[in-house]
Amino acid sequence: MPELIRANEPFRFYTKLHLTELTGLRAATLNQLLILIKEVPGSCIYHHTHRFLQQHEYLSPEPPNDFAYWVSEVLGEDRLGERLSSIDTIQFVAIRSLRDKLIATIDDYLKNDPLSRLKFAREGEEFHFIKSVSFVFATNYIAYDLREFREALERITLDSLYFHIFDARLRLEHGFNDFSNWLKNSTGDRELAARLSRLDPYTYTLEELRKTIIEIIDERISSSHG
Amino acid sequence: MAKIEEYAPIVGESIIDDLKLLADKLKGKVIQNINSTAVGGGVAEILSRMIPLLKELGVDARWDLIKGGEQFFEVTKKFHNALHGSPCEITSGDFAIFMEQSQRNIDEAVIYGDVVFVHDPQPVALINKKTDNKWIWRCHIDISSPNHKVWGFLRDFVVKYDAAVFSAPNFSQHLPIRQFLISPSIDPLSDKNIELPQETIDAVLKKYNLRKDKPIITQISRFDRLKDPLGVIESYLLVKKYIDCQLILAGGTAADDPEGIKVFEEVKDRAKQNPDIHILLLSHNNIEVNALQRASDVIVQKSIREGFGLTVSEALWKAKPVVASNVGGIPLQIKHKYSGLLCHSVEGAAFAIKQLLHNPEYAKRLGQNGREHIRNNFLLTRHLREYMLLFLSLYHNEDIVYL
Numbered sequence: 001m002p003e004l005i006r007a008n009e010p011f012r013f014y015t016k017l018h019l020t021e022l023t024g025l026r027a028a029t030l031n032q033l034l035i036l037i038k039e040v041p042g043s044c045i046y047h048h049t050h051r052f053l054q055q056h057e058y059l060s061p062e063p064p065n066d067f068a069y070w071v072s073e074v075l076g077e078d079r080l081g082e083r084l085s086s087i088d089t090i091q092f093v094a095i096r097s098l099r100d101k102l103i104a105t106i107d108d109y110l111k112n113d114p115l116s117r118l119k120f121a122r123e124g125e126e127f128h129f130i131k132s133v134s135f136v137f138a139t140n141y142i143a144y145d146l147r148e149f150r151e152a153l154e155r156i157t158l159d160s161l162y163f164h165i166f167d168a169r170l171r172l173e174h175g176f177n178d179f180s181n182w183l184k185n186s187t188g189d190r191e192l193a194a195r196l197s198r199l200d201p202y203t204y205t206l207e208e209l210r211k212t213i214i215e216i217i218d219e220r221i222s223s224s225h226g
Numbered sequence: 227m228a229k230i231e232e233y234a235p236i237v238g239e240s241i242i243d244d245l246k247l248l249a250d251k252l253k254g255k256v257i258q259n260i261n262s263t264a265v266g267g268g269v270a271e272i273l274s275r276m277i278p279l280l281k282e283l284g285v286d287a288r289w290d291l292i293k294g295g296e297q298f299f300e301v302t303k304k305f306h307n308a309l310h311g312s313p314c315e316i317t318s319g320d321f322a323i324f325m326e327q328s329q330r331n332i333d334e335a336v337i338y339g340d341v342v343f344v345h346d347p348q349p350v351a352l353i354n355k356k357t358d359n360k361w362i363w364r365c366h367i368d369i370s371s372p373n374h375k376v377w378g379f380l381r382d383f384v385v386k387y388d389a390a391v392f393s394a395p396n397f398s399q400h401l402p403i404r405q406f407l408i409s410p411s412i413d414p415l416s417d418k419n420i421e422l423p424q425e426t427i428d429a430v431l432k433k434y435n436l437r438k439d440k441p442i443i444t445q446i447s448r449f450d451r452l453k454d455p456l457g458v459i460e461s462y463l464l465v466k467k468y469i470d471c472q473l474i475l476a477g478g479t480a481a482d483d484p485e486g487i488k489v490f491e492e493v494k495d496r497a498k499q500n501p502d503i504h505i506l507l508l509s510h511n512n513i514e515v516n517a518l519q520r521a522s523d524v525i526v527q528k529s530i531r532e533g534f535g536l537t538v539s540e541a542l543w544k545a546k547p548v549v550a551s552n553v554g555g556i557p558l559q560i561k562h563k564y565s566g567l568l569c570h571s572v573e574g575a576a577f578a579i580k581q582l583l584h585n586p587e588y589a590k591r592l593g594q595n596g597r598e599h600i601r602n603n604f605l606l607t608r609h610l611r612e613y614m615l616l617f618l619s620l621y622h623n624e625d626i627v628y629l
Binding site for chain 2: 026069130
C-alpha cells in the first residue's frame, strides 16, 4: 500500500478574526454613498461586502451586501438594489476592482435616473461606513500529509476556512486558494490541487464547502491506498 | 456559572480554541473593568459573565465599582436620559454633583490595569488618573442624538481615552480617538437563555394566571419610558380588536434607576381595565423571564431609544418572531423581513404583530433565521473574542495585524 506523500513544508492553518472600527463617515443619499465609496479605505469596502456575507450566511433568503440592502430597504430604490445584489462580490480578486464595479453601477443608475438623487434616508437610517481591522494568526493545526490535513479540516473554524479559500484570492490576487497552493508546491499532488482549484466555493455555505473538500480528499486518500 | 468548554457544543470546539489562542497573546496584561453597579441592567449582567470566563481563559481581568450616593445616581440617570435625547433639564448644580462625587472616586480609585476599561458615563471622569497605560471608554448607551450640553461635558473626558467603543454604528461621534463597534451579547447558558422543560414554562404561566389557549405577546424590559411600555399597550389594544390575545409586560428595575417604580405604577394604572394585560415586576428572576419568552407567540421590543436591546437577541435565540423598533442596536439584530420585523410606530407595531399571528409559518421562518443570526453574531463567545481583539488593537495601529 503506497504511503501518503509527506510534504516538504507542513501546512499551517491560520485564521483571521475581525474587529469593526467606526469611521464616522455616513451617507444619507445615493450621491453621498457614491462619493464615499470612492474615498473610503479598502478595508471599508471589504467590510460591507465580505464581512456582511459572513455575518449573514445563515439567513434565508440570503441578503447580498450592505450597499444593496441599504439602497433597497432604506432608500426604496429596488432597481438599483437588485443590480448591486447581483454583483458577484467574492468573484472579484481585488478590492479595487470590486470598488470600481460598485462605483460604475451606482454612477450609471444616477445618470439614467436623476430623480433618485432626491431620495434621503430618514434620520438614524443613514449608511454608516465601517471598516474591518483584521487579526491574522496561526492556529494549533498543522498537517504534514493528506490525512493530517483532512483531520485538521474537520476541526478548524469557518473563519480559518474562509481565510484559506476566499481571503486567499484577495491576498494573492489570483484565482487560487492556499490549499491548492500547498498541495501543488509542497506535496506535488497537482491533480488534487487542480481539483480543489476548480471547485466553485461560492455556491456552497462554508459548512457545505468544508464537507465537500473533505469528501474530495477522502476519495484521494482511498485511491492512493487502492 | 458555566465553564468555557460548556460553550463548545453550541458554537464549536475550534471557536473556543481561537479564544484560548487570543488569551495567550494577552498574557501579562491586566484588564481592569470599572462601572457603577454590580447588579441590575445589561452592563453588570454582561460583566458578571465575562470576567470569570476571561479569567478561565487566562486573561487577568478584574472588575471594580465606583461609589455614588442617591444624588449622584439621580444625576447620572438624567445624563443617561439626556444622552438618549430625552428632554430634561440639567442644571449647573447637577454637573457640580457629578464632579464632586467623581473627584472623590478619582481620589479613592486604585488604578492598576495595563488596560483600564471604563463602562458608561458614571465613571468617565476617572480618565483624569491616566498615566502611561491604555484606557478605553465603553459606551453602552444610544447617543445618536444626544443632548449637546451633556455630551459636550462628557466629551471633554472621552477625548482623553485611547479608544471608545459603541454598540451600533450610528452611536459614533466626531472624536479624535479610534472608535470601535462591539455589540453586546447574550449567554446561551445563563438562566435567561438556557433550554427549559415544558413543566417549568407551564408552572410560570400558571403562577401568573396566563392562559395557554390565547396567543401571548410579550415585551420584556425594565420599566423605563424609553422602552415605551405605554406604546406597547396601545399597539396591543389595536391588535386585540381583531385577535383575542394576551399581553405581558415584564421586567425589573436597575439599582441605578430611581425612576423605575414610578413608570411601573403608571403602566399598571393604564392596564387595570383589561384583564388580559399582565404587568409583572420580576426582580432578577431570570428563569421566569426565560419561561415567559418561550411561552410567547410574538415578542415585542418597542423602544424609543435603545442602548442595544439585548432582549431582542434573547427572543431570537429562542427562535421567536420579533417585532421591534428600528432604533439603537436593534437593526443589527434584525434584518427586516429576514430575521424579524422592524417598526416605527404604535400602528406599525400592531400591524406587524397581526401579520405574524396570522401567518405562523412566516413567523416561524423569521424566528429560525433569527436564531442562526444570533448564534453567529451575538453570543458571549463572539463578545469575548472581540474584547480580546480590542485589547490587542491598542498596541497596533494597522488595518491588518499579524499576531
